[in-house]
Amino acid sequence: MQNIYAPISVKIAKIEEHSPSVKLFRLKRTDGKKFSAQKNGLIFTPGQFVLAGVWGYGEAPFGPASDPLNRNHIDIVVRKIGQTTSALHHMKEGSKITLRGPYGNGYPIENFLGKDIIMITGGCGLPPIAALIEYIINNRAKFGIVHLLYGASTPPDLLMKNRMKFWQKNIQIMLTVDKPICNWEGRTGLISECLLELKINPANTMVAMCGPGPMVNALEHLLNPMGISDKRIFISMERKMQCGVGRCQHCVTGNKYVCADGPVFNLDEIDKNWD
Amino acid sequence: MTTAPLQINLNGFLNELKKKFVVIDCRKNILAPKQYLFPAQETAFNFDIKKSRLKTLPPIKPFILFGLPLRDLEAITRLDEIMSRPNKNYYYFRRRSKTTIIGLTDEQFNIPPGGDLILQKLSPKDFAVMPVTAKGTVLIKKMALARPSKNIPASQYAENKTMPKLRLLLQDAEMLKDAVAWSWKNYPQIWDELAKICLGCGICAYVCPLCHCFSTEDSMDIAGKSCKRCQNWAACTLPEFSRVAGGHNFHKTLKERYYNWFYHKFARSYEEFGEPQCVACGRCQAACPARIDIEKILINITQKYKIANRA
Structure with missing residues (x-):
């Protein structure tokens, strides 16, 4: 009998400091093998999540941020916020941690082919969107106009700045912050203001988001009048995900398990949930 | 069932059972029998930090859950299904596969709701023995039970007054x-x-x-x-x-x-x-x-x- 809770051992090949409280960890298998590809040829679908853990300190869910076609490594971006993430922040390059997954569904990339894509996220919601961007850039000719709208509280909180330089050559990026400290010369203000500036063709546009409920609600109210229905807005939801397979009940919303039925839903699937 | 069920004296049966097997008598428990299949604390992994490797979990020895009422038998049938999705829960089924479940009832029923063997009350001390699964049949054989049962009028069955x-x-x-x-x-x-x-x-x-x-x-x-x-x-x-x-x-x-x-x-x-x-x-x-x-x-x-x- 297979034990789906048994993790594999991975080592931290590289650590990057992305903000005072956020680090990126590049994970490689300790057995020297590559990560295995799923049926769609990807080691994870952008938007799926993995459970990374430290023995003695627990596991936590992360949406990988790396190129899902690259089978050599998986990057996770970790904000120091609880016990597991604090333990991860103490880790050094070469340390071993545990990993299992990927779990959940991911963004419906087949439905995105040929479409203009608007990706909207804030703060620590960037990683799963980053994986989607990597996928899109790898298959750039298969997509139309692609936008990333990304906001953060302050300029140092904007993550993955080094990757951003590469992305900028391939897709349209608008960054915005709430507090323009550190000689910030870019935009200040809400992400919704960025959205209103876009010229879009609603008939050929799909939206991918990752962010908190209030941000999603505010954007829904802007996107619907622009001609983009809830069925074409895909949101990666956050919940307490522990088992990863829809059994432990912590991540439930309405009649959905975020870990197994999601974490990506179109808004129409979830906005009538009682909770 | 085509043949007449076997009949036993409950205390005698239980004493014999305890001599031969590990028996957990669930009759006076406040907690439901799920506790023996899905314990309150299941050690899923035991990691040796010095050697940097997982220790093997101790094996589960076969055991018998005794005295489950019909509704608890039904609950385990349902729990088996819950624990089978999306694939068989490793920890639940490593216990479940070693479990033999004996139901005990004074109620009437048409189809057994679960368990491997059901003891149905005939008189205060005598019970009819009804195998439900192959595991139950094997257990009966091991117990070498003898007496065939009398037919019991329906009026002697009790009604479950809970909810x-x-x-x-x-x-x-x-x-x-x-x-x-x-x-x-x-x-x-x-x-x-x-x-x-x-x-x-x-x-x-x-x-x-x-x-x-x-x-x-x-x-x-x-x-x-x-x-x-x-x-x-x-x-x-x-x-x-x-x-x-x-x-x-x-x-x-x-x-x-x-x-x-x-x-x-x-x-x-x-x-x-x-x-x-x-x-x-x-x-x-x-x-x-x-x-x-x-x-x-x-x-x-x-x-x-x-x-x-x-x-």
Whole structure:
């Protein structure tokens, strides 16, 4: 009998400091093998999540941020916020941690082919969107106009700045912050203001988001009048995900398990949930 | 069954059984028999930090669960299905595969609801032995039972007096699902009232034969030599249940959490399995420090629902 809770051992090949409280960890298998590809040829679908853990300190869910076609490594971006993430922040390059997954569904990339894509996220919601961007850039000719709208509280909180330089050559990026400290010369203000500036063709546009409920609600109210229905807005939801397979009940919303039925839903699937 | 069932003297049978096997007598337990298949703390992994490797879990030895009433047999049949999705739960089935379950009842039944063997009462001391599974048949052979049973008139069977009205409601799983889902928006008073009474202690989930939520928790021994990753019983009414690191709580109020307990049992469970996760065993009502009675609640909600939806 297979034990789906048994993790594999991975080592931290590289650590990057992305903000005072956020680090990126590049994970490689300790057995020297590559990560295995799923049926769609990807080691994870952008938007799926993995459970990374430290023995003695627990596991936590992360949406990988790396190129899902690259089978050599998986990057996770970790904000120091609880016990597991604090333990991860103490880790050094070469340390071993545990990993299992990927779990959940991911963004419906087949439905995105040929479409203009608007990706909207804030703060620590960037990683799963980053994986989607990597996928899109790898298959750039298969997509139309692609936008990333990304906001953060302050300029140092904007993550993955080094990757951003590469992305900028391939897709349209608008960054915005709430507090323009550190000689910030870019935009200040809400992400919704960025959205209103876009010229879009609603008939050929799909939206991918990752962010908190209030941000999603505010954007829904802007996107619907622009001609983009809830069925074409895909949101990666956050919940307490522990088992990863829809059994432990912590991540439930309405009649959905975020870990197994999601974490990506179109808004129409979830906005009538009682909770 | 084509042949007449075997008949035994209960105490004699149990004594013999105990001589030959490891027997857990469940008759006086407050907790449901799920505790032996899905224990309150399951050590899922035991990691040796010095050697940097997992220790092998101790093997499970065969055991017999004895004396389960019909509703608990039914609960285990349902729990087997729950634990089989999306694939067989490793920890549950490593115990379950070593378990033989013996039911004990003074009630009448047509089809056995579960278990491997059922003992059905004939007189205060005598019971008919009915094998349910091949495991049960093997057990009978090992026990070398002799006497054939007499026929018993139907009038001697007892009636189960625990939550009979809930038992009836459970027959109409779809209506129950609709009524509970309807009540959140259309009859919020009941959830407001219950949230005032409920202590949010979680005992209803612990005693329930079907509640199966759990938390994965790591712990380290004080010397820092080894650590455990355990799957511990949780309860969706507890304040931490939906709280993520950083403090955001997706079910902040007790009203939401208590409703979620009902919603899972009677609505989400229907969507997932086509049946409620309740067998009307009455344990939650008996154990509740606030004396909340789910039978009364569901009668109340379904009545209101039927009146509101009368065409």
